[in-house]
Amino acid sequence: MWDVLMDIVWWLRNFFGNVFVLFVIVSIILVYVTALLAKKKAPDRDDEKRIALVTGASSGLGNAYARQIAVTEKGIEEIWLVARRADRLEAFSNQLKQMGMPAKVLALDLTDDISYARLEEELKKEQVRIGLLIVCAGYAKIGNYERVSRFDSGHMIDLNCKAAVDTTLVALPFMKAGDRIMEVCSTAAFQPLQHMNIYAASKAFLYNYTRGLRMELLPRRIKVTAVCPYWIKDTEFISVAKDDEQMVHGHSAVRHFPFSTKAEPVAKRSLRASRIGRAVATPGIFCIVHRIFAKLISREAAMYIWEGMRRI
Numbered sequence: 001m002w003d004v005l006m007d008i009v010w011w012l013r014n015f016f017g018n019v020f021v022l023f024v025i026v027s028i029i030l031v032y033v034t035a036l037l038a039k040k041k042a043p044d045r046d047d048e049k050r051i052a053l054v055t056g057a058s059s060g061l062g063n064a065y066a067r068q069i070a071v072t073e074k075g076i077e078e079i080w081l082v083a084r085r086a087d088r089l090e091a092f093s094n095q096l097k098q099m100g101m102p103a104k105v106l107a108l109d110l111t112d113d114i115s116y117a118r119l120e121e122e123l124k125k126e127q128v129r130i131g132l133l134i135v136c137a138g139y140a141k142i143g144n145y146e147r148v149s150r151f152d153s154g155h156m157i158d159l160n161c162k163a164a165v166d167t168t169l170v171a172l173p174f175m176k177a178g179d180r181i182m183e184v185c186s187t188a189a190f191q192p193l194q195h196m197n198i199y200a201a202s203k204a205f206l207y208n209y210t211r212g213l214r215m216e217l218l219p220r221r222i223k224v225t226a227v228c229p230y231w232i233k234d235t236e237f238i239s240v241a242k243d244d245e246q247m248v249h250g251h252s253a254v255r256h257f258p259f260s261t262k263a264e265p266v267a268k269r270s271l272r273a274s275r276i277g278r279a280v281a282t283p284g285i286f287c288i289v290h291r292i293f294a295k296l297i298s299r300e301a302a303m304y305i306w307e308g309m310r311r312i
Contacts, residue, residue, distance in 0.1 A: 048127060048128060048129040049077050049078060049126065049127070049128045049129065050075055050076055050077050050128070050129050050130075050131040051076065051077065051078045051079065051080050051104075051128045051129070051130055051131065051132075052066075052069045052073060052076045052078075052079045052080070052130075052131060052132040052133075052134065053079075053080045053082065053130050053132070053133050053134070053171060054066050054069070054079060054080070054081055054082065054134045054136060055082040055083065055110060055134070055135050055136050055137040055163075055167055056082075056083055056135075056136035056137035056138065056184075057081035057082055057083050057089065057092065057136070058081070058083035058084070058085045058088040058089050058092065059083075059085075059088060059235065059236055060232070060234075060235030060236055060237060060263055061136055061184065061229075061232060061235055061237075061263045061266060061267060062081075062083065062134070062136040062137070063092060063263070064263035064264050064266065064267035065134050065136060065182075065267045065271070066079050066081065066092070066096060066103070067096075067099070067264075067267070068264070068267045068268055068271055069101070069132065069271070070096055070099045070100070070101035071099075072268075072271060073131075073132060073271070075131055076101075076131055076132060077102070078101070078102040078103065078104060078128075079096060079101055079102070079103045079104070080103070080104045080106060080122075081093060081103055081104065081105050081106065082106045082108055082110070082119070082137070082167075083107070083108075083137065084107065084108070084109050085107070086105065086107035089105040089106075089107060090105055093105050104122075106118070106119065106122065110137050110159060110163035110166070110167060111155065111158045111159055111162075111163060113166075116166050116167075116170050119167075119170055120170050123170070123171075123174050128174060129174060129175070129176060129179070130171050130174045130175050130179060131175075131178075131179050131180070132179065132180050132181075132182070132274075133167075133168065133171045133175070133179075133180070133181045133182070134182045134184070135164045135167050135168060135181075135182070135183045135184060136184045137159060137163060137164070137167075138156075138159055138160040138164070138184065138202075138203075139156065139159065139160075139199075139237070139240050139241070140156065140188075140196060140199035140237065140240070140241040141153075141156065141196075141198070141199065141240075141241055142195060142196055142241045142242050142252060142253050142254050143195060143253055144194065144195050144197070144253065145197070147253070148197075148198060152198075153198045156198050156199055156202055157198065157202055160199070160202035160203065160205075160206060161202050161205045161206060161209075164183060164206055164209070165209065168181065168183070168213070172222075175220075175222055176220075176222075177220060177221035177222065178221060178222075179222050179223075180222070180223040180224075180225070180274050180275070181210075181213070181217075181222060181223070181224045181225070182224075182225050182227050182270065182271075182274050182281075183206055183209070183210040183213075183224070183225070183226055183227065184227045184229075185203045185206045185207040185210065185226045185227060185228050186199075186200075186203040186228055186229060186230075187228050187229065187230050187282070187286075187287050187290045187291065188200040188203045188204075189203040189204045189206065189207035189208075189226075189228060190204075190207075190228070190290055190291055190294035190302075191294050191299055191302040191303065191306070192299060192302075192303055193303075193306055194303060194306070194307065195253040195254065195310060196241075196253075196254070199241075206226075207226050207228070210224060210225075210226040211226060211279065211280075214226075214279055223274060223277045224279075225270070225273055225274040225277075225278055225279065225280065225281050226279065226280045226281070227266075227270040227273075227281045227283070228280060228281065228282050228283075228287055228291065229261065229266045229270070229282075229283055229284065229287060230259060230260065230261060230284055230286045230287050230290065231257040231259070231260040231261070232260065232261055232262065232263050232266060233257060233260035233261070233262065234262045234263055235263050238257060241254075242254075253310060254310045255310065255311060255312060256312055258309075258312065259284075259285075259286040261283070261284045261286075265283065265284070266283045266284070268283075269281065269283035269284070270283045
């Protein structure tokens with residue numbers, strides 16, 4: 001077994017060079033060390049109610065996360081659902097209650113600073129502990145600088161970046177050792193994407209913020225996972241991204257969405273990754289491939305590959 005391992009290392013060293021092999025070995029060691037730190041037993045708590053706080057919960061992936069939490073997260077006593085559309089949240093909370101999971105509705109616009117005062121007030125009033133925070137609120141618009149409005153450009157940054165940070169900072173005082181944070185980024189975070197430029201840049205910000213936050217929270221033993229899915233076809237994401245887009249020569253800037261996945265498996269796989277303390281969850285084969293190739297090839301090459309893919 002040892003001889004086989006040495007043969008593999010020798011082949012990798014000759015193919016990629018000593019520096020790359022050393023980088024891989026050090027990365028593997030760091031992953032195991034941080035996982036061991038994250039697995040340290042959390043102290044027993046008092047009578048605080050342990051909740052899951054899910055933003056973007058009125059549809060799509062946020063819905064899928066809440067349903068999975070109701071089934072798989074045994075330590076969660078209640079789910080707090082945050083989104084703008086109160087009617088959808090109320091209907092969904094009734095579904096969760098039928099599954100045996102109590103749910104609280106908070107109809108908040110996370111691009112409005114007043115929402116965070118209300119959220120903090122509710123958390124203090126209920127005296128809860130946030131066992132699981134899932135920051136899922138976000139959206140995209142397809143098109144280049146001429147076709148995505150200044151409003152949508154700014155609103156994407158506000159929701160995908162600022163709101164994610166604000167939500168996390170409000171939640172952290174209510175979290176303890178053993179609790180978990182999942183920031184929903186995207187494979188778009190791995191490279192620039194022309195014609196989805198603002199969205200990809202906003203997710204690159206969130207991805208890097210999440211990776212840095214993970215290291216900052218290691219002493220508190222709070223697990224932080226950056227979730228990076230690819231296209232999800234059974235949500236409103238694609239339809240919202242394409243809405244109001246001005247077609248060029250009769251075609252959308254992104255014509256098709258190959259290798260798309262569905263919300264339920266993304267939620268299930270990324271929750272499992274969070275439970276075992278993974279830094280990054282790539283819930284699908286294409287997500288994994290994209291992440292690997294984004295590290296191996298130049299950004300310029302990656303953008304030309306995307307240029308071809310978006311025209312297919």
